[in-house]
Amino acid sequence: MFLIDAPLTARREVARGMFVISMHAPEIATAVRAGQFVNLGWSGGPLLRRPFSVYRVEGEHIEIVLKAVGAGTAELLTMQRGERLSCVGPLGHGYDFASRARSAVLISGGLGVAPMPLAARDARAAGLRVVWVHGARRAEELCHEADGDEVIWATDDGSLGTRGTAVSVAPDAEVVLACGPNRMLGAVAERWPDAQVAVETYMGCGTGVCLGCAVPLRRGGYDRACKEGPVYRAADVDWTALPSHLSYAVTV
Amino acid sequence: MSVAVGTMQMRGPVLAASGTFGYGTEVPLLERRALGGMVSKGIFLRPREGTTPPRIAETPSGMLNAIGLQGPGADALVRDYAPQWAGWDFPVLVNINGESASEYGELTARLDGVPGIAGFEINISCPNVEQGGLYFGNDPRAAAAVTEAVRRRTKLPLWVKLTPMVSDIGVIARAVESAGADALCAINTFVGMSIDLNAFKPRLSFRTGGLSGPAIRPLAVHLAHQAARAVRIPVLGIGGITRAEDALEFLVAGCTAVQVGTATFVNPNAIADVHDGIAAFLEGRGFKSLADLPRYLPRD
Numbered sequence: 001m002f003l004i005d006a007p008l009t010a011r012r013e014v015a016r017g018m019f020v021i022s023m024h025a026p027e028i029a030t031a032v033r034a035g036q037f038v039n040l041g042w043s044g045g046p047l048l049r050r051p052f053s054v055y056r057v058e059g060e061h062i063e064i065v066l067k068a069v070g071a072g073t074a075e076l077l078t079m080q081r082g083e084r085l086s087c088v089g090p091l092g093h094g095y096d097f098a099s100r101a102r103s104a105v106l107i108s109g110g111l112g113v114a115p116m117p118l119a120a121r122d123a124r125a126a127g128l129r130v131v132w133v134h135g136a137r138r139a140e141e142l143c144h145e146a147d148g149d150e151v152i153w154a155t156d157d158g159s160l161g162t163r164g165t166a167v168s169v170a171p172d173a174e175v176v177l178a179c180g181p182n183r184m185l186g187a188v189a190e191r192w193p194d195a196q197v198a199v200e201t202y203m204g205c206g207t208g209v210c211l212g213c214a215v216p217l218r219r220g221g222y223d224r225a226c227k228e229g230p231v232y233r234a235a236d237v238d239w240t241a242l243p244s245h246l247s248y249a250v251t252v
Numbered sequence: 253m254s255v256a257v258g259t260m261q262m263r264g265p266v267l268a269a270s271g272t273f274g275y276g277t278e279v280p281l282l283e284r285r286a287l288g289g290m291v292s293k294g295i296f297l298r299p300r301e302g303t304t305p306p307r308i309a310e311t312p313s314g315m316l317n318a319i320g321l322q323g324p325g326a327d328a329l330v331r332d333y334a335p336q337w338a339g340w341d342f343p344v345l346v347n348i349n350g351e352s353a354s355e356y357g358e359l360t361a362r363l364d365g366v367p368g369i370a371g372f373e374i375n376i377s378c379p380n381v382e383q384g385g386l387y388f389g390n391d392p393r394a395a396a397a398v399t400e401a402v403r404r405r406t407k408l409p410l411w412v413k414l415t416p417m418v419s420d421i422g423v424i425a426r427a428v429e430s431a432g433a434d435a436l437c438a439i440n441t442f443v444g445m446s447i448d449l450n451a452f453k454p455r456l457s458f459r460t461g462g463l464s465g466p467a468i469r470p471l472a473v474h475l476a477h478q479a480a481r482a483v484r485i486p487v488l489g490i491g492g493i494t495r496a497e498d499a500l501e502f503l504v505a506g507c508t509a510v511q512v513g514t515a516t517f518v519n520p521n522a523i524a525d526v527h528d529g530i531a532a533f534l535e536g537r538g539f540k541s542l543a544d545l546p547r548y549l550p551r552d
Contacts, residue, residue: 001280001281003281003520003521041518041519046310047310047313047314047315047465047466047514047518048310048315048517048518049517049518086519088281088520201305201306202305202306202307202308202309203308204308204315204317204517205272205516205517205518206517207278207279207280207517207520208274208278208279209271209272209273209274209278209279209293209516209517210271210272210308210317210319210517211293211302211307211319211322212307212308212317212319213305213307213308214302214303214304214305214307214319214322215305216304216305220301221301222301222302222305222322227278241304241305242305243305243306
């Protein structure tokens with residue numbers, strides 16, 4: 001874990017209202033694994049940091065993907081090249097590629113695309129053939145940067161790719177990785193109990209001390225999205241007790 | 253920068269507040285040379301699951317939390333954490349909780365004498381539990397009864413963490429001082445509530461939560477000052493400290509030391525930054541030690 005003052009170096013739009021921003025964070029770029037995240041703060045920003053999955057690594061730069069879903073992310077998107085972000089990371093426990101499997105399917109819904117480019121990288125490095133299924137409500141909300149040995153698009157309205165959800169159109173594979181709204185991950189858990197899913201929670205510290213990002217477990221009790229998570233075995237999470245939608249009602 | 257809180261000697265006046273530093277094993281970045289001491293996450297005798305999420309909500313310059321004192325219980329604390337603390341070069345106090353005065357006493361008896369535990373902070377001010385917590389903190393007789401129950405079972409330093417949710421903090425402060433407290437910690441979180449305008453219900457599943465962060469600092473400085481005026485024992489100031497200047501406000505207002513909490517969530521090095529900033533302030537103003545810092549503390 002590092003604490004780095006990272007200058008913002010680039011920004012691009014990858015779907016309507018969805019942006020990728022890059023920052024120069026060499027130590028984190030080297031250390032980060034798929035599914036891990038960084039916790040970002042900035043001068044004049046809200047009190048608490050904002051957690052983001054690392055989207056891609058380019059040399060000494062890391063990228064995150066975001067939409068203006070609340071006051072904090074809206075502020076982040078107004079920042080200019082050269083402005084500095086305070087970046088803590090890499091944090092959390094990411095996807096595991098230790099198995100002897102040959103095939104992986106990556107399933108992402110909307111902003112759930114966030115950890116997938118690194119997951120595709122690490123899956124390929126582990127010798128897996130990667131099928132990436134990316135879904136959104138409409139064509140213009142699909143992140144157009146999905147990549148893999150095979151890419152399948154899904155939209156709720158059928159405006160691009162197959163009509164349906166990413167989960168419903170995904171093929172089976174030995175390794176299933178997913179990220180998206182918690183509702184979607186609950187559906188993943190029903191079809192593939194052993195899938196590895198990255199959950200979304202409110203987060204306070206990101207370092208394991210505040211216990212604010214509690215994830216309810218099927219065996220009872222809670223653990224921490226920021227430490228034991230954010231990636232879980234799908235069947236281990238009590239999806240009925242995990243809030244299915246974050247309202248991002250930050251009043252700052 | 254060394255300081256004494258009663259009989260407890262510490263190398264600096266900045267401590268980690270309970271609930272914001274786990275068991276001291278989680279935050280890897282902090283430069284520990286700066287840590288005067290640590291108060292561990294609040295513990296009950298038995299394990300507790302904590303509240304259902306959402307547990308936190310951000311508010312202007314602050315945050316609400318309702319964690320519900322999730323924890324592994326006294327046996328796990330003695331087995332897993334105290335042995336580590338025993339090797340550390342700063343004191344660790346355990347924040348203790350119970351649903352009755354006798355349960356506080358029982359917990360103290362379990363922990364007293366365990367190597368690594370340097371003292372106790374009695375929590376009579378947690379707003380996020382159904383039984384106990386705040387109930388003991390806003391009644392002087394109940395607060396004194398809990399303090400006595402703990403005092404009977406330990407000779408270690410005994411601090412009492414006060415709630416701000418009272419009409420006169422001085423009354424509670426004097427009651428626990430008389431009951432044997434060695435120091436007071438002022439204050440715990442304020443009870444607050446925030447509404448989700450999409451769901452038309454509270455943002456926290458527990459309905460209410462404890463408000464912390466810079467939002468409460470002027471309230472906390474005032475209450476810590478009021479407590480310090482009311483008693484002869486030392487007071488540790490807590491509430492919204494993120495910078496050295498914030499800590500200095502508490503110190504000038506009559507506190508002997510301070511605890512930093514929510515700031516650590518944001519800046520894992522906050523305690524070191526506050527500590528170093530106090531040292532720089534003292535040097536810049538020509539004070540040789542904390543004892544030279546002018547205080548504003550007219551006695552009641």
